[in-house]
Amino acid sequence: MTHxxxxxxxxxxxxxxxxxxSRALYERGWMPGTAGNLSVRLSGGVALVTASGRDxxxxxxxxxxxxxxxxxxxxxxxxxRASAETTIHSAIYRxxxxxxxxxxxSPYATAVACRTGRPARLTSLRIxxxxxxxxxxxxxxxxxEVPVFPNWPEVPRIAADVAAHLPATPHAPPALLxxxxxxxxxxxxxxxxxxxxxxxxxICQLLLLTGAGPSPEGKES
Ligand SMILES: CSCCC(=O)C(=O)COP(=O)(O)O
Ligand SMILES: [Zn+2]
Numbered sequence: 754m755t756h757x758x759x760x761x762x763x764x765x766x767x768x769x770x771x772x773x774x775s776r777a778l779y780e781r782g783w784m785p786g787t788a789g790n791l792s793v794r795l796s797g798g799v800a801l802v803t804a805s806g807r808d809x810x811x812x813x814x815x816x817x818x819x820x821x822x823x824x825x826x827x828x829x830x831x832x833x834r835a836s837a838e839t840t841i842h843s844a845i846y847r848x849x850x851x852x853x854x855x856x857x858x859s860p861y862a863t864a865v866a867c868r869t870g871r872p873a874r875l876t877s878l879r880i881x882x883x884x885x886x887x888x889x890x891x892x893x894x895x896x897x898e899v900p901v902f903p904n905w906p907e908v909p910r911i912a913a914d915v916a917a918h919l920p921a922t923p924h925a926p927p928a929l930l931x932x933x934x935x936x937x938x939x940x941x942x943x944x945x946x947x948x949x950x951x952x953x954x955x956i957c958q959l960l961l962l963t964g965a966g967p968s969p970e971g972k973e974s
Contacts, residue, residue, distance in 0.1 A: 757821055757828060758797035767793045767801050768814030774855070774943045775803060779810035783859040783954070788935070790836035793853045793943060794822050794846055802842060804833035822846040825912075840912035841937060848919040851927070851939035855946045861957035862936035868967040869901050869932045875914060876901045878930060878967065880956055888952035889926045890940075898922075899953070901930040928953055 771791050778784050778791075789809050792802035800822040803809070807816045818835040819828040823846060825839035836842070842854045869876055877898040880886060887894045900922070902914050911931060919925065927949055928938045936953060940946035960966030 757799050759799060759819060759828065760796055763795050764801060764819065765814060767795060768817045770943060771801060771803060771817055772812040772814050774947060775809045775812040778855070778857055778947070779808075779812075781859075783857040783950075784809035785858060788858040790838050790842070790856050791854070791943065792820075792836075792839070792842045794851065795819075798822055799828060800842065800846060802835050802839050805835060805837045807833075838908055840909045841915055844912040844916035845919070845937070845939050848916055849927070849939065850941075851946075852941045853943040853946045854937060854939045855943065855950055856935060856937040857950065858935040859950070859954045861961060862930065862954050863934070864961060865957040865966050866901060866930040866935065867933050868969055869930075870967075871903070871932055873903055875903070875918060880960070883956055883959060885952045885956050885959075889928070889949055890945075891926060892924055897926040899926055899928050899930055901932055904932045904934045926953075 775791055787806050787808055790803045792800050794800045799819055801817045802820055804816045804818050818833050820826060820835050820839055823843060825843035827835055838856060845851050845854050877900050879898055881896045886897055891897060900918055902911055905911050927940060930936050938946050938950040940949055
């Protein structure tokens with residue numbers, strides 16, 4: 754087992770930051786009910802993640818759980834459970850240099866993720882030309898293939914798909930969609946992950962407004 758260590762001051766500071774971002778995303782309508790989860794990679798091989806089932810509009814620093822960054826295993830199991838989707842965050846930390854991960858059920862990205870035809874395999878959303886692609890930090894900002902993963906009922910199965918896909922696609926955008934579910938983005942910190950999320954939510958809105966996105970039957974138009 755890899756060694757983990759915890760810096761209490763860092764935990765408090767980052768817990769407050771997660772709460773601030775969470776409340777702001779909730780206010781935008783991107784975390785309805787208790788939907789969505791956020792995490793930040795800390796020093797010492799750990800990450801702080803939102804607790805499962807919490808009202809994301811009411812988050813405080815105490816509503817976070819410390820987990821191993823590479824597996825999502827809770828460091829000191831207590832009253833709160835880590836997000837049910839923690840293994841997806843861990844898959845991203847294990848296979849990229851991400852410092853923060855945001856998952857939301859924002860309306861336009863989720864609508865696009867509902868139009869994939871539900872194949873029981875990984876597909877992708879091709880995006881071309883849109884100026885907002887420049888906000889994703891891509892080597893080639895003229896096009897992107899955002900992976901769309903099946904929404905398996907067992908979250909670790911989604912995480913396994915993510916962990917298998919990301920190392921094979923080093924130039925892929927820092928984002929993924931889950932069919933019928935939502936969107937996840939990452940960056941070196943929460944602000945960068947949030948900015949990338951804003952770009953993709955806006956891109957998905959444009960795809961739907963212009964009819965350039967996937968058709969309701971799941972075929973790309
Ligand atoms: C009420 S939304 C269903 C669960 C979900 O998709 C989500 O994003 C929130 O799960 P968590 O365990 O992080 O609260
Ligand atoms: Zn979700």
